Amino acid sequence: MATAPATSAPRPMERPPRHMPVPRTSRRRAHRAGRPRRSTALTLLTGLVVVYALLPLVWLVISATKTPTGLTSSSGLWFDGDFALWSNIADTITYDDGVYLRWLLNTLLYVVAGAGGATFLAVLGGYALARFDFPGKRGVFAVVIGAVAVPGTALAIPTFLMFSKLGLTDTPWAVIIPSLISPFGLYLMTVFAAEAIPAELLEAARIDGAGEVRTFFRVSLPLLAPGIVTVLLFTMVSTWNNYFLPLIMLKDPDWYPLTLGLDSWNAQAGTAGGHAIPHLVLTGSLLTILPLIAAFLLLQRYWQSGLAAGSVKE
Amino acid sequence: MAAFALVFLAPIGYSLYLSLFQEKLIGGTSFVGLDNYQQALDDPQFWTALRRVGLFLVVQVPIMLGIALLVALAIDSGRLYGRNFFRVAVFLPYAVPAVVATLMWGFMYGTRFGLVGDINDAFGVSLPDPLSADLVLASIANIVTWEFVGYNMLIFYSALRVVPHALYEAAEIDGAGQWRVITAIKIPAIRGALVIATIFSIIGSFQLFNEPSILKKLAPNAITTHFTPNIYTHSLAFSGQQHNYAATVAIVMGLLTMVIAYLVQLRGMRKEA
Numbered sequence: 001m002a003t004a005p006a007t008s009a010p011r012p013m014e015r016p017p018r019h020m021p022v023p024r025t026s027r028r029r030a031h032r033a034g035r036p037r038r039s040t041a042l043t044l045l046t047g048l049v050v051v052y053a054l055l056p057l058v059w060l061v062i063s064a065t066k067t068p069t070g071l072t073s074s075s076g077l078w079f080d081g082d083f084a085l086w087s088n089i090a091d092t093i094t095y096d097d098g099v100y101l102r103w104l105l106n107t108l109l110y111v112v113a114g115a116g117g118a119t120f121l122a123v124l125g126g127y128a129l130a131r132f133d134f135p136g137k138r139g140v141f142a143v144v145i146g147a148v149a150v151p152g153t154a155l156a157i158p159t160f161l162m163f164s165k166l167g168l169t170d171t172p173w174a175v176i177i178p179s180l181i182s183p184f185g186l187y188l189m190t191v192f193a194a195e196a197i198p199a200e201l202l203e204a205a206r207i208d209g210a211g212e213v214r215t216f217f218r219v220s221l222p223l224l225a226p227g228i229v230t231v232l233l234f235t236m237v238s239t240w241n242n243y244f245l246p247l248i249m250l251k252d253p254d255w256y257p258l259t260l261g262l263d264s265w266n267a268q269a270g271t272a273g274g275h276a277i278p279h280l281v282l283t284g285s286l287l288t289i290l291p292l293i294a295a296f297l298l299l300q301r302y303w304q305s306g307l308a309a310g311s312v313k314e
Numbered sequence: 315m316a317a318f319a320l321v322f323l324a325p326i327g328y329s330l331y332l333s334l335f336q337e338k339l340i341g342g343t344s345f346v347g348l349d350n351y352q353q354a355l356d357d358p359q360f361w362t363a364l365r366r367v368g369l370f371l372v373v374q375v376p377i378m379l380g381i382a383l384l385v386a387l388a389i390d391s392g393r394l395y396g397r398n399f400f401r402v403a404v405f406l407p408y409a410v411p412a413v414v415a416t417l418m419w420g421f422m423y424g425t426r427f428g429l430v431g432d433i434n435d436a437f438g439v440s441l442p443d444p445l446s447a448d449l450v451l452a453s454i455a456n457i458v459t460w461e462f463v464g465y466n467m468l469i470f471y472s473a474l475r476v477v478p479h480a481l482y483e484a485a486e487i488d489g490a491g492q493w494r495v496i497t498a499i500k501i502p503a504i505r506g507a508l509v510i511a512t513i514f515s516i517i518g519s520f521q522l523f524n525e526p527s528i529l530k531k532l533a534p535n536a537i538t539t540h541f542t543p544n545i546y547t548h549s550l551a552f553s554g555q556q557h558n559y560a561a562t563v564a565i566v567m568g569l570l571t572m573v574i575a576y577l578v579q580l581r582g583m584r585k586e587a
Contacts, residue, residue, distance in 0.1 A: 039393040158329035241411035259413040267531045285414040292409040
């Protein structure tokens with residue numbers, strides 16, 4: 001840490017050493033020497049937490065298979081007689097002229113443009129901060145560190161007030177532009193770039209006559225890949241799950257992301273003359289979380305080592 | 315960098331500017347200096363909201379971080395069957411959007427077709443309604459705990475993994491028991507991760523918005539328009555159209571959050587030395 005010039009900024013956060021994965025071989029050997037006995041009691045105790053973590057998800061899966069009447073009449077933790085999952089899914093997708101699909105496409109747009117853009121900017125910015133000298137560099141980095149501590153929600157209302165003056169609210173831009181900046185991503189990429197790309201390597205590339213652009217794409221980018229995947233995954237989750245920002249920026253349901261759409265379906269039950277559709281809310285919820293859960297399970301290797309590297313959260 | 319300035323510095327600047335003015339029905343907008351700040355500090359609704367998130371912070375954050383730490387230590391101890399399964403299973407709720415998490419729990423809390431209703435039927439009891447005004451804060455605390463236990467657990471666990479195992483062996487030779495290893499080696503070694511998790515949890519508590527805002531549709535009477543400071547700002551800006559005052563409250567909360575987070579960090583770092 002102390003060797004990275006970038007981290008000598010005013011508010012260094014204490015972080016564990018950033019060797020990526022622990023050398024597994026030595027770890028295994030250490031275990032074999034005095035391997036602790038497995039404990040059934042401890043497994044059961046920890047199992048309680050797992051039950052707590054998974055129970056609501058199980059409940060959601062089961063509930064998504066029920067008809068509206070089945071929801072009220074049967075026990076929450078077991079299947080009802082009618083298995084209505086497929087018709088629920090069909091209803092969810094076709095309800096209100098397929099508005100659910102529209103929301104899904106909106107969400108994808110926000111995720112691709114917002115998270116993709118945020119990662120792109122974080123990589124460029126982090127690389128520039130770590131590898132080039134320019135006037136005011138220390139100042140810029142200090143602002144970035146400070147920005148990590150500014151809670152996103154605290155900025156949302158001020159951003160809304162400004163965007164409404166600019167006439168940007170109620171357009172996709174209002175959701176995409178604020179998502180483009182991830183101070184945490186920028187911070188992580190700066191630290192990562194400072195350590196992953198040796199200055200000698202860049203010098204060698206320059207001596208060999210490679211231009212800056214070529215150096216960046218051919219030499220630096222591959223070295224940054226693990227960091228990029230981590231930043232991408234976490235910005236994706238935060239845009240996919242974003243609720244507060246679209247809530248204040250968007251009025252037109254045609255631009256809603258899934259989170260806001262589900263919320264509005266749920267709110268229908270409470271309004272006068274509204275038609276309660278709990279089974280669609282639940283099935284829609286299930287469909288909303290499936291892609292993210294799949295992404296997390298499939299990309300385990302990346303985010304776990306990425307978190308170990310950063311050991312910071314967003 | 316230009317984009318950074320646009321979405322980060324500009325809103326702060328603009329709301330600072332807004333917070334110094336006041337819109338009147340007669341006479342339009344006028345410069346009022348720090349009057350809005352004075353108003354915020356004298357505003358009982360603001361203080362109720364602030365006290366509520368303060369209570370939330372003091373109760374929910376230690377419980378959540380405590381569970382996260384225990385699970386991380388249990389997984390790290392190597393004494394569990396199926397360690398990887400535990401790690402992934404506890405982390406999964408993090409991938410669930412706050413909206414879905416709140417809807418799910420909100421339905422389960424329901425006495426009509428939720429789990430609470432089931433328990434009431436099955437045992438012939440009548441549990442208090444988790445969505446009543448008295449209990450709704452605890453119900454929200456449970457949702458937030460559920461969402462973030464796994465996340466914090468993973469941060470602690472990643473930190474524990476890089477502790478050199480030679481230390482444990484040395485401790486064992488010196489005759490230290492499991493408990494002593496935990497308190498004397500493991501916890502001090504991951505102090506950095508603990509401090510960071512605490513700071514982010516504090517920020518999360520002060521900025522609490524999503525869960526109560528969504529739960530409001532299921533429990534309209536229990537959650538007021540000034541339930542948390544953020545909900546208060548939001549209703550000021552949207553229902554009340556009091557943009558200047560909303561900007562002021564947002565700035566006060568942002569400042570407060572940063573100051574407290576900074577203090578925790580200073581304290582955490584000093585102990586380390």
